[in-house]
Amino acid sequence: MLYQKDNCLVIQKNSETMQIKAWGKNSLRVRSTKYGDFTERCNALTMPINSKTVPTIKINDNSTAGTITNGDVTAQYDAYGNLTFMNAAGKVLLQGYQRTRVTAMDPGLDEYKINHFNSALDLDWHEFKGQTGGDFELRVRFESKRDEKIFGMGQYQQDFLNLKNSKLELALRNSQATVPFYVSNQGYGFLWNNPAVGDVTFAKNLTEWHARSTKELDFWITSGDTPSQIEEQYAAVAGTVPMMPDYAMGYWQCKLRYQTQDELLKAAREFKKRNLPISVIVIDFFHWPKSGEWKFDETYWPDPEAMIQELHEMGIKLMVSVWPTVDETSSHYKEMIDKGYLVQTERGVPITMNFLGNNGFVDFTNADAQNYVWKLLKKNYYDKGVDLFWLDEAEPEYSIYDYDNYRYQSGSVLQVGNQYPVGYSKAVYDGMIAEGHKNVINLVRSAWAGSQRYGALVWSGDIDSSFQALRNQLCIGLNMGIAGIPWWTTDIGGFTGGNDNDPAFRELVTRWFQFGTFCPVMRMHGDREPHDEPLGTVGGGKMPTGAPTEPWSYGDQAYVIMQKYMHLRTNLKDYITTQMKAAHEKGTPVIRPLFYNFSQDQVAWDVEDEYLFGSDILVAPVLYEKETERQVYLPTGTNWVDVYTGKKTQGGSTVTVNTPIDQIPVFVRDSAYAALKPAFMTIQ
Numbered sequence: 001m002l003y004q005k006d007n008c009l010v011i012q013k014n015s016e017t018m019q020i021k022a023w024g025k026n027s028l029r030v031r032s033t034k035y036g037d038f039t040e041r042c043n044a045l046t047m048p049i050n051s052k053t054v055p056t057i058k059i060n061d062n063s064t065a066g067t068i069t070n071g072d073v074t075a076q077y078d079a080y081g082n083l084t085f086m087n088a089a090g091k092v093l094l095q096g097y098q099r100t101r102v103t104a105m106d107p108g109l110d111e112y113k114i115n116h117f118n119s120a121l122d123l124d125w126h127e128f129k130g131q132t133g134g135d136f137e138l139r140v141r142f143e144s145k146r147d148e149k150i151f152g153m154g155q156y157q158q159d160f161l162n163l164k165n166s167k168l169e170l171a172l173r174n175s176q177a178t179v180p181f182y183v184s185n186q187g188y189g190f191l192w193n194n195p196a197v198g199d200v201t202f203a204k205n206l207t208e209w210h211a212r213s214t215k216e217l218d219f220w221i222t223s224g225d226t227p228s229q230i231e232e233q234y235a236a237v238a239g240t241v242p243m244m245p246d247y248a249m250g251y252w253q254c255k256l257r258y259q260t261q262d263e264l265l266k267a268a269r270e271f272k273k274r275n276l277p278i279s280v281i282v283i284d285f286f287h288w289p290k291s292g293e294w295k296f297d298e299t300y301w302p303d304p305e306a307m308i309q310e311l312h313e314m315g316i317k318l319m320v321s322v323w324p325t326v327d328e329t330s331s332h333y334k335e336m337i338d339k340g341y342l343v344q345t346e347r348g349v350p351i352t353m354n355f356l357g358n359n360g361f362v363d364f365t366n367a368d369a370q371n372y373v374w375k376l377l378k379k380n381y382y383d384k385g386v387d388l389f390w391l392d393e394a395e396p397e398y399s400i401y402d403y404d405n406y407r408y409q410s411g412s413v414l415q416v417g418n419q420y421p422v423g424y425s426k427a428v429y430d431g432m433i434a435e436g437h438k439n440v441i442n443l444v445r446s447a448w449a450g451s452q453r454y455g456a457l458v459w460s461g462d463i464d465s466s467f468q469a470l471r472n473q474l475c476i477g478l479n480m481g482i483a484g485i486p487w488w489t490t491d492i493g494g495f496t497g498g499n500d501n502d503p504a505f506r507e508l509v510t511r512w513f514q515f516g517t518f519c520p521v522m523r524m525h526g527d528r529e530p531h532d533e534p535l536g537t538v539g540g541g542k543m544p545t546g547a548p549t550e551p552w553s554y555g556d557q558a559y560v561i562m563q564k565y566m567h568l569r570t571n572l573k574d575y576i577t578t579q580m581k582a583a584h585e586k587g588t589p590v591i592r593p594l595f596y597n598f599s600q601d602q603v604a605w606d607v608e609d610e611y612l613f614g615s616d617i618l619v620a621p622v623l624y625e626k627e628t629e630r631q632v633y634l635p636t637g638t639n640w641v642d643v644y645t646g647k648k649t650q651g652g653s654t655v656t657v658n659t660p661i662d663q664i665p666v667f668v669r670d671s672a673y674a675a676l677k678p679a680f681m682t683i684q
Contacts, residue, residue, distance in 0.1 A: 002066045004057045009068040011077055022055040022070035024237040027222035034128055039215055043193045044238045044449035073223035082125055087223045093188040096125025097141035097206045138211040148186055149605055150202050152482035154179030155460060159471040161478055161608040163202055170198040172395035175461030177446045178418055179483035181234060185605055189230040191220040195418040197403045213414040227596045234484055235587025239453035241487050244580040245439045247317050249573055250279030251566050252523035255549040257284035259535055260300045261307050267550055272314050277570045285321045289539040291359055292326030292333055295380035297540030308385035317387040324396050325359040341369035344407045353399045361396045364420055365410040370427035389428050394421040394446040421446040425454035447485055457487040457521055465494030470512055471623045478611055481589025489521035499529040500547045506554045510561055514664035515621040517565045518613040520590040524549050561662045564682045571679035579614035598635035607633050616672035620665040629658050632665050639670035643680040
């Protein structure tokens, strides 16, 4: 039975209630449950919408079929129980994968349904499968178009951009962040608005979403003529990043790990001595006496206030790493576990990570736990002058990824686990806002849909130092932007496996440095070889440190090149500010595939090894060892200027360019070249 209620199309069938509601411009939200009421959880759809929007709803005479239209998108529920979404021109955007028997006696029968849905499989487009003593396993299936291209979905360590014909785990791991929003070349965007652990398959024969445990079906779909329209409509309902702070657009220096206050200050002073532009310097993990204390170990950091004051006098901001781990012998452990602030286990002792001791994780789905941790961060870091926070281990990184064994205040990890990093970022964001900050930025190792609202600058985790990893990062950064997370960065040079004295690694880190110049945030980091020994056996002295990562650490040739690109980054600040404003106001990705601005160029949809840095700069990174030249496609609709030669080329062309070690191929729109030309003088 179909009926209209509160401007929604409601379908009741057997024990299930489905609601289709206008939700933002040209967009619809679909929810379904077998319980009496919906959970009313917003999940990623946290922005206020116009509740007075009146969609057009039509229901047939016997209440077996109907449509709901909101702007340019229409959902049609037919007499067979299938759901189809169409744009204003009547083009099918997405259609349920229904395989049931139909006969000539069925009302509304047409040839398409006979050919596609007449089947003995008895397969519905969505399926709730009850779990003994629990809720439901859920599968939602859609028809697959073989020529469809799919982009977004977050961070997966692979070197291809188009996700068609791939299977993705919907779960968080170190270096994997599922952000389940995608843009299709068919003219729509889709959000799986369900934080449950599961998977999605974009196969040739069907698309299937799978939640291992959930209470309800929840997804959102939007129709648009261009990728930018789709992205902006998504940002309007899921939120955008704050405006990036002015200082954050420069160069960030980080390593594993500055062991002492003196070591960090020595590095900072050397940057200033060499007249190298630096915006942020970072203190990495285990600068604390014990996990869960959230404070400096005074043995190695005896006067953080004086240290920070000197950094500020040099024009450098300080970021510190914090972990969600709480050692069972720490001073806060008993109180936190007694108050329910730590992640619980369904079986066994509540130890969720074993690293330099037995640790529990803070439950950041618990608002009281968020507030508790922020008060400690404020007292021990912020009040001493720390400027920003690095939220590491944000998946969180369970020692064993048995998602069914963990429980948050908001529910089983199987049902809500992917929301964890949202709460982690929110804890610090809310604290900083309360202290009067407007433009909050948190470096965080994981994210889910909506994390952008809380200043999440996501980086790609503990990746290896290889050209393969570099190729992965290019595709990851672009898909993260399409997924609605425009602030993204990567460890320049990779995190593990690099040796400062190895010529092959020096080539890699140089190429990665050039790529990093044209990322939303330019940040050096890594666990370099060879390691130094720990300074002690307790507290912050337990951990060793990697070799230096400062630009002068890789030999004279690399250093000269890195200097040029650091100054280029500084010269591009006005341009970067404009791009960050677009990200803040409209959700526009800072780095984006070519098709984002050139959707009418069919070739642009297939280019996966170059990208746009903002609206006017095209970057073609060097992604292979000892590559001395590469081809670059220049999209149609404008002329492009090579920043090294000044040569102008008509769009729609493929050119071959030389790639000496000091050059990353860069082209600028002809219309923007005059304004940007002075910025590129440092690398010419």
